Amino acid sequence: MHTKLLSTVVNTVNMGIIVVDTNAKILLWNQWITNHTGISEHDVIGCDLTTAFNEPVSPALIKAINNTLSYGLPTVLSNALHKSPLPLYSQLNNKNEHTLMLQSITVSYLAYQNNKTACMIQVIDASTSLKREKMLRSHSESLKREAITDSLTGIYNRRFFDDHFKLSIHNAIRHKQCMSVFLIDIDYFKQYNDNYGHLLGDKTLKAVALALKQQLARASDMIARYGGEEFVMIFPNFCYEQSVHFTERLIKAVYDLAIPHDLAPPHYRVTISIGTCSGLPSQNEDILDLADAALYEAKQQGRNRSVCKNLDETSTLCQN
Amino acid sequence: MILTDLQLDALAEVFNIGAGKAAASISEIVNDEVQLSVPSIEFKPSCLINADALTLNANKFGTVRQDFHGIFDATALLMFSENSALEIVREMMNSNLSLDELAEFEQDAMCEIGNIIINACLATMADMLSMRLDCSLPSYSIISSNEIVTEITHNTVQEYTLLLNVIFTSVKRQTEGRLVLLLTSASIANLIQRIDQFLAGI
Numbered sequence: 001m002h003t004k005l006l007s008t009v010v011n012t013v014n015m016g017i018i019v020v021d022t023n024a025k026i027l028l029w030n031q032w033i034t035n036h037t038g039i040s041e042h043d044v045i046g047c048d049l050t051t052a053f054n055e056p057v058s059p060a061l062i063k064a065i066n067n068t069l070s071y072g073l074p075t076v077l078s079n080a081l082h083k084s085p086l087p088l089y090s091q092l093n094n095k096n097e098h099t100l101m102l103q104s105i106t107v108s109y110l111a112y113q114n115n116k117t118a119c120m121i122q123v124i125d126a127s128t129s130l131k132r133e134k135m136l137r138s139h140s141e142s143l144k145r146e147a148i149t150d151s152l153t154g155i156y157n158r159r160f161f162d163d164h165f166k167l168s169i170h171n172a173i174r175h176k177q178c179m180s181v182f183l184i185d186i187d188y189f190k191q192y193n194d195n196y197g198h199l200l201g202d203k204t205l206k207a208v209a210l211a212l213k214q215q216l217a218r219a220s221d222m223i224a225r226y227g228g229e230e231f232v233m234i235f236p237n238f239c240y241e242q243s244v245h246f247t248e249r250l251i252k253a254v255y256d257l258a259i260p261h262d263l264a265p266p267h268y269r270v271t272i273s274i275g276t277c278s279g280l281p282s283q284n285e286d287i288l289d290l291a292d293a294a295l296y297e298a299k300q301q302g303r304n305r306s307v308c309k310n311l312d313e314t315s316t317l318c319q320n
Numbered sequence: 321m322i323l324t325d326l327q328l329d330a331l332a333e334v335f336n337i338g339a340g341k342a343a344a345s346i347s348e349i350v351n352d353e354v355q356l357s358v359p360s361i362e363f364k365p366s367c368l369i370n371a372d373a374l375t376l377n378a379n380k381f382g383t384v385r386q387d388f389h390g391i392f393d394a395t396a397l398l399m400f401s402e403n404s405a406l407e408i409v410r411e412m413m414n415s416n417l418s419l420d421e422l423a424e425f426e427q428d429a430m431c432e433i434g435n436i437i438i439n440a441c442l443a444t445m446a447d448m449l450s451m452r453l454d455c456s457l458p459s460y461s462i463i464s465s466n467e468i469v470t471e472i473t474h475n476t477v478q479e480y481t482l483l484l485n486v487i488f489t490s491v492k493r494q495t496e497g498r499l500v501l502l503l504t505s506a507s508i509a510n511l512i513q514r515i516d517q518f519l520a521g522i
Contacts (some may be wrong), residue, residue: 060349061350064347067439067443070443071439071442071443071446071447071453072452072453072454073442073443073453073455074435074455074456074457074458075435075436075439076428076431076432076435076457077432077459078431078432079428080409080412080413080428080429080432081349081350081412081413081432082349082431090405092480106426106457108457109454109455111454227409312461
């Protein structure tokens with residue numbers, strides 16, 4: 001009665017159980033394994049484990065079984081390092097690489113009556129937990145993306161800039177390479193918002209962000225929304241002369257958008273002012289303060305222009 | 321109870337052979353060269369274990385635990401600082417995720433790696449000292465250094481501790497961990513006897 005009950009349990013349990021003797025010959029093969037191989041216990045009892053399946057068994061599992069039988073120590077095969085050690089399928093009628101079941105396997109040593117020993121292989125279907133993990137991970141990736149993106153303009157936000165800036169300074173110092181920082185501000189933006197309303201203000205911010213972003217040519221270059229109507233760009237390995245030319249392109253790109261702005265003389269369209277600082281930075285991050293000072297100068301000098309500072313020569317070039 | 325230098329040397333050699341076997345197994349699994357060594361071994365009453373030497377100044381440990389029974393009653397704890405443990409796994413899995421994001425199934429990988437190291441060391445010891453070991457399945461947990469120090473120094477059953485430094489070297493990094501064996505005095509007596517038989521047989 002008891003044996004029958006145990007046998008029923010073994011064949012009902014929702015996991016695979018295979019028991020092999022000290023010569024790796026199969027002693028037990030439960031219904032779950034049959035369900036996922038299409039091979040019945042009757043056909044494999046007494047067979048070698050490696051030949052019981054019509055496909056190969058992973059060498060890592062064979063080694064684990066040998067170790068367990070030799071030393072009596074249990075072994076685990078995690079799904080992270082072994083996807084599918086046994087040729088088991090989730091859907092038997094559709095055997096292909098995609099239906100090969102992801103497994104977590106435990107190999108245990110069994111000592112039973114009269115000093116007999118054997119090895120039990122327990123198999124758990126890891127697909128569901130992996131699917132759940134994948135879902136959680138993609139969720140976490142999208143949250144991470146959101147956390148560093150400015151929701152209005154779709155470019156990076158201040159939080160991302162702060163981290164990226166420190167890293168860029170560090171890299172520039174380490175590789176002894178110059179870098180350029182651009183601070184960009186939309187001219188008379190408060191007046192624009194007051195005159196045209198916040199909805200149009202937001203639309204303009206988006207358009208300017210996009211126009212600026214389109215000027216970026218290298219994967220290493222970064223643009224972020226610095227605050228309100230201010231943007232920041234960091235270009236590694238980009239020297240003073242290059243930055244002077246580049247600011248011209250930025251100013252033209254925004255000017256060419258031709259967004260009307262009745263309160264912005266003399267062009268009466270949306271324009272930007274830029275302050276840049278280029279050169280080999282020092283640890284105290286003054287390159288950003290100098291770019292900010294340059295932006296202030298550009299505003300003072302009449303807007304729609306850039307002021308470029310060179311860290312190496314502390315020279316300043318103004319252009320409009 | 322003490323172990324002489326000769327006995328400790330013999331044990332260190334046994335564990336180094338085990339570590340070599342574990343390294344070969346892990347290298348095979350991850351398809352990349354991994355080296356393992358046990359440069360030092362220390363034997364002390366559990367209550368006298370130096371907390372700093374044990375905890376490597378880390379706050380949290382990824383710990384793989386297995387219990388052994390038979391003529392040798394012991395608890396084996398393989399400890400890497402939490403960050404090192406997860407970095408090892410991340411490297412093994414070629415993962416670019418941040419440490420916070422390493423998921424449960426990736427921690428299973430650490431359980432497997434720990435299991436390989438503990439099994440290889442203990443199996444080599446059993447083999448060379450002609451012992452038979454019964455052993456529980458490995459479990460992986462993250463525990464604080466306080467918890468681990470308290471567990472070891474307040475252990476009144478397993479009064480002795482074998483503390484081994486484990487150096488795990490992969491292509492990218494070298495990581496130091498601890499393999500702790502907590503033993504009852506009866507197990508130590510058996511162990512000493514087996515080591516002496518082994519030494520006499522050389």
